[in-house]
Amino acid sequence: MCQSAPIVIGQTTRDESAGGRALQRVAPGIENSKKEEVSQVKRHATFGLLLLATLAVAVPAGAAEVPGKIGKSASTADHTKFKELQGPFATGPEVTKACLSCHTEAAKQLHKTTHWKWDYYNAATQQTLGKRTVINNFCVAVSTNWPRCTSCHIGYGWKDDKFDLTSEQNVDCVVCHETTGTYKKFPAGAGHPVYEEKEFPPGSGKKWVPPDLAKVAQSVGKTSRKNCGSCHFFGGGGDAVKHGDLDSTMTNPGKALDVHMDAKGLNFSCSDCHTTGSHEVTGSRYAVKAKDKNGIDVPGRTDDTRASCESCHGMTPHAKDAKLNDHTDRVACTTCHVPEFARGGRPTKMLWDWSTAGKLDEKGKPVVKKTADGKETAYDGMKGDFRWEENVVPEYRWFNGEIKYTLMGEKIDDSGVVPINRIGGSAADPDSRIWPFKVMLGRQPYDKKQKILSVPHVFGQDDTAFWKHYDWPKAIKTGMESVGQTFSGEYGFIETEYYWPITHMVAPKEKALACDSCHAREGRLAKVGGFYMPGRDHFAWLDKLGWLVVALTLAGVVVHGLLRLVLSGRKG
């Protein structure tokens, strides 16, 4: 009975069309833990009986339909009936004030999060990171470009470095919780939506219409892929630019694109894995968990985050082919299960070359060239040259979760490619696994004399903004001074690379990599060193010597046989 009973753990699926009805699914890996439990039963008969009894109770409940996760319909509160939310609201902060009149602690909770602070201290590397501090090779840095960058901040009005981080009313509740799909932060609005109709980008003819804030406020619910995606799918200034494994195609992905978020299947939302407590979202790209040794997470017993594959699947998820489980200690799940990124039909940016920016046409407008397929911008006078790629095979590296950034003001070696971040790990380190990465290449301005990456001032209406006057020295000077640096006057462009661990766009298992994707002479791991891998590695001289001896032996017996034949013929 025990063997055949489906054990139901955690993940249920939401099927909104069926009114929140849920189907039971069992994640690969749960089966194995079941077997472990079964063997324990044998060892401890008394406890086993208790366990069996528990299972017997659990089975009918699991087999039957159970209420789905709390969606709008299952909530005990209907926000459309709240008098506080009837509006009208003129601004976002007014909505927040209404929210906080009931959710008294919400803003205080959010104030502690990286989403709000844009500031993160990595204890392992002792580096202060966060969006306000790091330099990247997309739009480079936040300082002096605030209103453009903070259009993805969960607040209102971060338009310069004097923003009040203790303001409760400036927390934007609805960007994460509204469900109408009409609320959008204006790209250059410092986190505000538009309150009157505007055009953006200027001259594009694309109209931004003010949302009905009362409707938006009344629609609040749990966060959805669309909510999180409104920023995370558009990082780096546009759809699919930054991550490679997160873009607008993940709003309603099919099974082939993401087996968990499959809108018609498991239909996970981001927070199904990125679990939250007091508004703190788990899972961080600054401090990655390269190997989740907690295995399957049990609420209250482990770390209360499911932001790792192992949280649900454990370390031995392959029930049918146990040999695969021998890989999980050294190979990250996504190495095989995300065979390519940018698979949804949106190419991701793989290279951004600022050095060619600044070409203007006869009217003084930046030159824009499309890619051959017309899908993307290949060159933009404001930003330089881009390379876009779809269905990208990741690069693979040993990785232990440690990521060290090249910080503002840190001396760089300009003789080669400068790492925006360095990833830790090696074959010799048992906590490292082979991980897939998007490696973003850049060519960006730096102070040639001081050998530091520069913080260019690109966005703004003032005299020095690059996107206004296309004058690098001015833009670099303003940018550097804003972070307390002095520009030497000499600038150049340096090649940079930026590692992005790939964790999303998990393909169905049929599409996972096969053995010989890596176990081959020139496979995907051809360049990953420090270990011997069957099929890829061999001792060239042993092979040469071996085959030589085999050939000599073969020649020897053939000659011996022929000689016998010839000689016996002659004599006979």
Place this chain on the structure above:
Amino acid sequence: MKTALVFSRFERFWHWSQAALIIGLMVTGFEVHGTYKLLGFEQASSVHTWLAWTLIVLWVFAIFWHFTTGQWRQYIPTGENLLAVVRYYSVGIFQKDIPHPYKKTIRAKHNPLQRLAYLGFKLLISPLIWVTGLLYMYYNDWPSLGLGALSLGTVAFLHTLAAFLMLVFFIGHVYMAAFTGHPWYSYLKGMVTGYEEVEE
């Protein structure tokens, strides 16, 4: 001279199934090694593992058989007549009517050269291939087995080395055993039927 049962039913079963398994192991093994592509890595390594376990089981029976029947004595090396046999294969065999210097009996059915070759197979090549092969299979358990200091490269090297030795043995053995009798196929026939001409 008389015709007698030299290779019992078990011995013949053991020999031929071992032959088939070793051929299969060589074909799949060199694919896993990356020498060529035939079944694909996944299939090749899985077949290789299954064949290996089958051969291990066969070996357990064969070892049991050797000790219970005392047949292991057939492989005790001897220098007596060794040079004569070597001389026969390098010179005499090319001349007409030179008889094989070794007269086999039921109690000593292998000539001194065979004894050496088979002993080398059993005490050198096979143990090397089994030990390194089993280590290979249990690579993930090395730390818990106290073998954390081993390197997969070393084990793979020795396993490959043993595989080449096995292939060289195989070529030599097939030629000597299947083509050098009188008539040329007589040893082969003996291994199939079990019956051979032996001294009284």
